[in-house]
Amino acid sequence: MQFDCWYSPEFEAQFVALQTRLAQLQVELTGHVVEKINAKFLRLHPELALILDQDGLSLAANGMKMQPDWQAEIPRLKRAGMKSEMLARACQVNEQPNLIDATAGLGHDSLLMAKLGAKITLIERHPILYSLLEAAHQTAQQDVFLAPVVANIQLVHADSAHYLEQQIQAGQQVDVIYLDPMFPQRDQNQQAVKKQAQVKKQMQLLHLLLPEDGEMDLGENLLALARQLAQRVIVKRPRHAVYLDNQVPQHQWLGDACRFDGYFRP
Ligand SMILES: C[S@@+](CC[C@H](N)C(=O)[O-])C[C@H]1O[C@@H](n2cnc3c(N)ncnc32)[C@H](O)[C@@H]1O
Known part of the structure; x- marks a missing residue:
């Protein structure tokens, strides 16, 4: 399986750790660095992807973002x-x-x-x-x-x-x-x-x-x-x-x- 992940530059280390973890679960994670992940960005990128930002790890699609919010x-x-x-x-x-x-x-x-x-x-x-x-x-x-x-x-x-x-x-x-x-x-x-x-x-x-x-x-x-x-x-x-x-x-x-x-x- 291939999957995309958007992340802000300050979360590079977390992205690398996530990429390694997902490789163990047979997922090839492709990273894309983006300066600011906000509501407008999510609307402009409606395809399913992971997001790594100040809220931690989330799943995003169609302008929405969610995570198991314990x-x-x-x-x-x-x-x-x-x-x-x-x-x-x-x-x-x-x-x-x-x-x-x-x-x-x-x-x-x-x-x-x-x-x-x-x-x-x-x-x-x-x-x-x-x-x-x-x-x-x-x-x-x-x-x-x-x-x-x-x-x-x-x-x-x-x-x-x-x-x-x-x-x-x-x-x-x-x-x-x-x-x-x-x-x-x-x-x-x-x-x-x-x-x-x-x-x-x-x-x-x-x-x-x-x-x-x-x-x-x-x-x-x-x-x-x-x-x-x-x-x-x-x-x-x-x-x-x-x-x-x-x-x-x-x-x-x-x-x-x-x-x-x-x-x-x-
Ligand atoms: C309706 S959700 C469960 C929601 C959950 N009760 C909660 O409180 O968030 C069903 C989940 O079961 C997982 N699932 C379905 N069949 C499965 C299986 N054979 N083995 C492991 N997970 C499975 C799906 O991937 C999905 O994430």
């Missing part, structure tokens, strides 16, 4: 509790489970679960997204509030299908596996399509990075593997979406826009 999650993390967070209840994070989040994305769900006690292995297969997660994890280690939270999160760059298969073959067991695979833009039900029209900037950029055909599969293969490995599998779906892999859950937690489907071992 700092911005702090107010929510401070308020979060088992009562208020359906995800936390579904995954029983108060029992401090070993939890695999097999579809990391921006890592926001895992950050919440790590705050509430889960020990998390966070897996992402897309190398660009993975590099954004590594940057967020590193930045969070410098933050007094986030440092103990991210100490509960271990990042893995892998295809979860391979990772889960390896764990099964090695005879491992895990308490909880959480799946939040992408959901297609054009799909089985209209309500989900309407929601997609309102997706936030972060999700819009995520969809540009992970096209529907190709790298974006819908995670159906992960559920059967997860059920072999974990006592408890929780799947996040848009509220009215079909079941993942057509497997009927044993329990559902329903929210306004999304729901969590639970699959349990007897």
Whole structure:
């Protein structure tokens, strides 16, 4: 894979480190030095690229810029509790489970679960997204509030299908596996399509990075593997979406826009 990165001259050292890291993840990163990266620059360069500037590492396209903004999650993390967070209840994070989040994305769900006690292995297969997660994890280690939270999160760059298969073959067991695979833009039900029209900037950029055909599969293969490995599998779906892999859950937690489907071992 080839990818571009815009960076200001003072971030040369960070660019070289990022280029080396991405080469290890099979990405050839081409750097372009630019004096000033501002809103006008982003509008004039609408193509998908990485940005290295005073805000750290971000993904940009169509005049927008985003990163896994774990700092911005702090107010929510401070308020979060088992009562208020359906995800936390579904995954029983108060029992401090070993939890695999097999579809990391921006890592926001895992950050919440790590705050509430889960020990998390966070897996992402897309190398660009993975590099954004590594940057967020590193930045969070410098933050007094986030440092103990991210100490509960271990990042893995892998295809979860391979990772889960390896764990099964090695005879491992895990308490909880959480799946939040992408959901297609054009799909089985209209309500989900309407929601997609309102997706936030972060999700819009995520969809540009992970096209529907190709790298974006819908995670159906992960559920059967997860059920072999974990006592408890929780799947996040848009509220009215079909079941993942057509497997009927044993329990559902329903929210306004999304729901969590639970699959349990007897
Ligand atoms: C909807 S996003 C997850 C959002 C996440 N829950 C959050 O809080 O930010 C789905 C992510 O799963 C990743 N993914 C999908 N299938 C995967 C697989 N087989 N292995 C690893 N990552 C996968 C995609 O690359 C994408 O980043």
